[in-house]
Amino acid sequence: MNLYPLYIDPGTGSMLFSILVGAAATFYFLARAVFIKAKVFFAGGRAVRDTAHSFVIYSEGKQYWNVFRPVLDEFERQGRTLLYLTSSGDDPVFGEEYRFIKAEFTGSGNRAYARLNMLSADMILMTTPGLDVYQLKRSKMAGHYSHVLHAPGDATMYRMFGIDYFDSILLSGDYQAEDIRQLEKLRNLPEKKLFTAGCTYLDVYAEKMARMEKEDDHPFTVLVSPSWGASGLLSRYGERLLDPLVKTGWRIIIRPHPQSKKSEPGIIDGLEAKYRGIRSVEWDYERENIHSMMKADIMISDFSGIIFDYVFLRDRPVIYVKQGFDLRPYDADDLDHEIWQFGILREIGVELSEGDFGAVGEIIKNAGDNEAMKLARRKARDTAWQYRGEAGKRIAAFMLDTAGSITH
Numbered sequence: 001m002n003l004y005p006l007y008i009d010p011g012t013g014s015m016l017f018s019i020l021v022g023a024a025a026t027f028y029f030l031a032r033a034v035f036i037k038a039k040v041f042f043a044g045g046r047a048v049r050d051t052a053h054s055f056v057i058y059s060e061g062k063q064y065w066n067v068f069r070p071v072l073d074e075f076e077r078q079g080r081t082l083l084y085l086t087s088s089g090d091d092p093v094f095g096e097e098y099r100f101i102k103a104e105f106t107g108s109g110n111r112a113y114a115r116l117n118m119l120s121a122d123m124i125l126m127t128t129p130g131l132d133v134y135q136l137k138r139s140k141m142a143g144h145y146s147h148v149l150h151a152p153g154d155a156t157m158y159r160m161f162g163i164d165y166f167d168s169i170l171l172s173g174d175y176q177a178e179d180i181r182q183l184e185k186l187r188n189l190p191e192k193k194l195f196t197a198g199c200t201y202l203d204v205y206a207e208k209m210a211r212m213e214k215e216d217d218h219p220f221t222v223l224v225s226p227s228w229g230a231s232g233l234l235s236r237y238g239e240r241l242l243d244p245l246v247k248t249g250w251r252i253i254i255r256p257h258p259q260s261k262k263s264e265p266g267i268i269d270g271l272e273a274k275y276r277g278i279r280s281v282e283w284d285y286e287r288e289n290i291h292s293m294m295k296a297d298i299m300i301s302d303f304s305g306i307i308f309d310y311v312f313l314r315d316r317p318v319i320y321v322k323q324g325f326d327l328r329p330y331d332a333d334d335l336d337h338e339i340w341q342f343g344i345l346r347e348i349g350v351e352l353s354e355g356d357f358g359a360v361g362e363i364i365k366n367a368g369d370n371e372a373m374k375l376a377r378r379k380a381r382d383t384a385w386q387y388r389g390e391a392g393k394r395i396a397a398f399m400l401d402t403a404g405s406i407t408h
Contacts, residue, residue, distance in 0.1 A: 052119075052120035052121065052141075053081075053082075053083045053119075053120065053121040053122070054080075054081065054082075054121070054122045054123065054403055055075070055080070055081070055082040055083070055121070055122065055123050055125075055399055055403060056082070056083045056084075056085060056119060056121040056123070056124045056125070057071065057072070057082065057083070057084050057085065057124075057125045057126065058085045058086075058106075058112075058116060058124065058125075058126040058128065059084070059085070059086040059087065059088070059091065059093075059126075059127070060087050060108075060126075060127065060128055061086065061087050061088040061091070061108075062086070062088040062090060062091045062092060062287070063258065063287065064127055064150065065091065065092045065093070066200065066201040066204040066205070066288070067127060067148065067150045067200050067201045068084070068200070069092075069200070069204060069392075070200045070203060070204060070391060070392025070393075070395075071125070071200065071392050071395045071396055071399075072084060072093070072096075072098065072101050073392060074392045074393050074395075074396035075100060075101060075396055076098050076099065076100050076101055078396070079099075079100055080100060080396075080400070081100045081101075081102070082100065082101050082102070083102050083104065083121070084101055084102065084103045084104070085104050085106045085112075085115065085116070086103065086104070086105060086106065087105075087106055087107065087108040087112050088105070089105050091103070091105070110135060113135040113136055113137075116136060116139070117135075117136070117137045117139055118139055118141070119139045119141065119142055120139070120141035120142070121139075121141070121142050121143065122142075122143045122144065122403040122406050123143060123144050123146065123399050123402055123403040123406075124142055124144070124145050124146065125146045125147075125148060125170075125395070125399060126145075126146075126147060126148070127147070127148055127149075127150045128147075129147065129158045129159070129162030129163055130158075130159070130161070130162055131145055131147070131163075131165045131166055132165040133161050133162070133164075133165070138165070143403070143406040144167045144168065144402055144403070144406060145165075145166045145167050145168075146166060146167060146168040146169070146170060146193075146398075146399070146402070147163050147166040147168070147169050147170070148169075148170040148197070148200075148395065149169065149170060149171055149172055149176065149199075150199075150200075150201065151172070151199075151305045151308070152172040152173060152199050152202065152305075152308050152312065152384035152385050153305050153308060153340075153341045153384070154176065154179060154332060154339040154340050154341050155169065155171065155176040155179060155180055155331075156179045156180070156183065156330065156331040156332040156334075156335060156339060157330055157331070157332055157339070157341075158330065158331055159329055159330060159331075160329060160330065160331055160333075161331070162331060163180070163192075163331075164183070164187065164189055166192060167192060167193060168192055168193035168194070168195060168398075168402065169192055169193070169194055169195075170195050170196075170197045170395060170398065171194060171195065171196045171197065172196070172197070172198060172199040172202075172384055172385055172386065172391075173196060173383050173384040173385065173386050174196050174383075174386065175340055175383050175384065176194075176340075177194045177196075179332075179335055179339070180192070180194060181194075182335060182336075183331060183334060183335070186334055187334075193402070195394075195398050196386055196387065197387065197391050197394040197395045197398065198385065198386055198387035198388060198389075198390055198391030198394060199384075199385050199391055200391040200392055200395065202309070202312060202313065202385055202388070202391075203388065203389050203390075203391050203392065205288070205290050205309070205313055206313060206388070206389070208288075208290055209290050209293075209294060209313060212290070212291075212294055214294065215294075215295060218251075218295060219250065219251045219280075220250045220251065220297055221250065221251040221252075221253060221295050221296050221297050221298075222245060222248075222250055222251070222252050222253070222296065222297070222298055222299075222300060222364065223253045223255065223292050223293065223295070223296035223298070223299045223300070223310070224241075224242070224245070224252060224253065224254045224255065224299075224300050224301075225254075225255040225257075225289065225292070225299060225300075225301050225304060225306045225310075226256070226257065226300075226301050226302045226304055227257050227301075227302055227303055227304035227305075228256070228257035228259040228260040228263060228264060229259075229263070229264075231302070231303070231323060231324075231325060231326070232257065232260070232302060232304075233300070233301065233302040233321055234254075234256060234260065234267060234268070234271065235260075235264055235267050236323065237321070237354065237357070238267065238270075238271055239271065239274060240354070240357055241300075241321070241357050241360070242254070242271065242275065244357055244358050244359075244360050244361065245300075245360055245361075246275065246278060246280065246281060247361070248360075248361040248364075249280060250280065251280050251282065251295075252280060252281050252282070253282045253283075253284055253292045253295060253296065254271070254281065254282070254283050254284070255283075255284040255285075255289060255292050255306075256268055256283075256285075257304065258285075258287075261285070289306060289309060290313070293309065293310050293313060293314055294314075296310070296314070296316070297316065298316060298317050298318070298319065298364055298367060299316070299317075299318045299319070300318075300319045300320070300321070300352070300360075301318060301319075301320055301321075302320060302321050302323065303320075303325055303342075307320065307345070307349070308341070308380070308384065308385075311348055311377050311380065311381070312377075312380075312381045312384075312385050315374070315377055315378070317349070317350065317367050317368070317369060317373065318348065318349040318350070319349060319350045319351075319352050319363065319364065319367055320345055320349045320350070320351060320352065321351075321352050321353075321354070322351050322352075322353070325342075340383075340384075344376070344380050344383075347372075347373070347376035347380070348373060348376045348377045348380055350363065350367045
């Protein structure tokens with residue numbers, strides 16, 4: 001008899017996981033319902049509040065620490081209890097001496113989803129998109145799901161249906177609301193609560209950069225910081241762009257997207273090997289991008305959100321390489337207009353085409369500031385990063401107000 005190894009394709013695996021979690025959740029809810037009825041009986045028929053946690057934040061990992069830290073600090077300052085779930089065992093939260101914040105490691109992937117899908121809470125906040133789309137399901141014992149945008153770019157640059165089924169969305173700027181409302185109408189969805197909070201991680205970075213020492217007499221520095229994937233700068237152009245940059249003799253800092261090392265290690269390893277030994281070339285894999293941004297006189301990128309980090313925090317010029325970007329997998333593809341971040345890029349940046357790579361040194365020299373670009377950068381910052389320095393307090397206030405309005 002021939003024996004073959006059992007193989008389950010990813011789609012079937014996801015479906016089986018959903019079935020198992022659904023069955024477990026059904027059993028859990030039935031058992032809990034019996035328990036609640038017993039509590040009501042022994043309480044003399046009085047209603048019994050059965051929410052394990054008032055406030056929960058879920059973080060996919062330590063890379064989101066700067067998004068959530070200002071919120072946790074505000075809850076701690078007010079003496080309000082909150083459960084912080086994280087998929088990183090070495091999340092910085094475990095090094096904090098919080099009294100009112102309880103931190104718990106959930107594991108990642110399906111293990112984390114299993115914990116989240118049976119969570120009992122009044123208010124759950126997360127950056128994770130796709131609620132009720134794939135494995136991440138709405139718990140029947142959760143009152144309100146809120147999604148916080150963790151970048152100042154368009155809210156519609158998630159994969160399809162990424163934020164459709166949340167109860168509220170916390171914005172970095174008022175401008176993001178219009179496109180969300182348009183998608184709700186197109187898809188016949190109920191209106192979500194939209195609240196402009198600001199951008200927590202930019203607030204954190206601004207504070208840190210204000211305390212950092214500037215380099216004295218540093219060499220002219222170009223920061224190459226693209227996105228990842230087939231359309232990303234390094235994977236699409238690689239040495240065709242880097243070679244002429246290196247020939248300028250300037251300091252070149254290359255900061256690949258954190259996902260690049262995971263998803264396209266062959267490309268990154270090959271480029272590292274090619275430029276190994278060249279003193280003017282540096283590679284940056286630090287968790288925070290602020291150190292490279294502080295050193296850079298100009299940035300070259302593609303469609304990465306780091307463009308806005310650099311422009312808003314450093315108020316310096318950017319050069320972007322324009323290429324065809326396939327919007328079909330994203331919510332933005334359903335809109336009837338160009339998204340904000342694509343349009344504003346033409347005002348705050350200098351476009352670089354592939355045919356001009358050989359002259360990139362001259363283009364950089366001529367990309368100096370002018371008054372129109374300075375005004376465009378500041379207008380973009382005021383549009384997409386509102387309530388600067390206040391995001392943590394505003395998000396905490398929203399959570400407290402929203403949970404207070406939930407009836408049990």
